[in-house]
Amino acid sequence: MITIGAPRLAGMNPDYLAHALSMFKDGTRLSVVMQPVAQRLSDDDMHALATYFSAQRPPLAPAPHAPSANTISAGKRLAESGVASRMDDAQIEASAAYFSVTKP
Ligand code: HEM
Numbered sequence: 001m002i003t004i005g006a007p008r009l010a011g012m013n014p015d016y017l018a019h020a021l022s023m024f025k026d027g028t029r030l031s032v033v034m035q036p037v038a039q040r041l042s043d044d045d046m047h048a049l050a051t052y053f054s055a056q057r058p059p060l061a062p063a064p065h066a067p068s069a070n071t072i073s074a075g076k077r078l079a080e081s082g083v084a085s086r087m088d089d090a091q092i093e094a095s096a097a098y099f100s101v102t103k104p
Contacts (some may be wrong), residue, residue, distance in 0.1 A: 006033070008061065009053040009054075009056075010053060010054075010056035010057065010058050011054060011056060011057060012053065012054055013054060014047075014050040014051050014053075014054035015050070016050075017049070017050035017053055017054060018046045018047050018049075018050035021034075021038045021041060021046040021049065021050065022038075022043075022046060024037070024038035024039075025038040025039055025041060025046075
């Protein structure tokens, strides 16, 4: 399998996607790949792309290897409660919202 390090956008929250593109465009989020792409987009383009990608429902990519039970329970704890020492309440809420929209 070829891995390019690009995130899967399918099914993600459209407001999140549009916001990510606008951050790449205005330079508040840095990426050598995405900034040149985003700089060419209008607000309408960004919303159209966000709507398109959020509506896609491709099959899930196969995991390179099955995660261990420990990894699964650590991920669940992180998504639901965060790491108290590193995240504030708003970040924990954002993390929970993120994982709730990325479920198949
Ligand atoms: C071959 C073309 C592309 C490559 C290699 C690529 C690569 C990447 C990479 C590496 C990131 C992570 C950037 C970071 O945070 O450091 C990213 C994020 C992102 N890309 Fe692209 N990208 C491509 C095309 C596109 C296109 C056409 C769109 C149009 C909608 C797009 C939308 C996004 C969005 C919304 C994110 C943020 C996703 C997130 O926060 O989870 N990308 N891309």
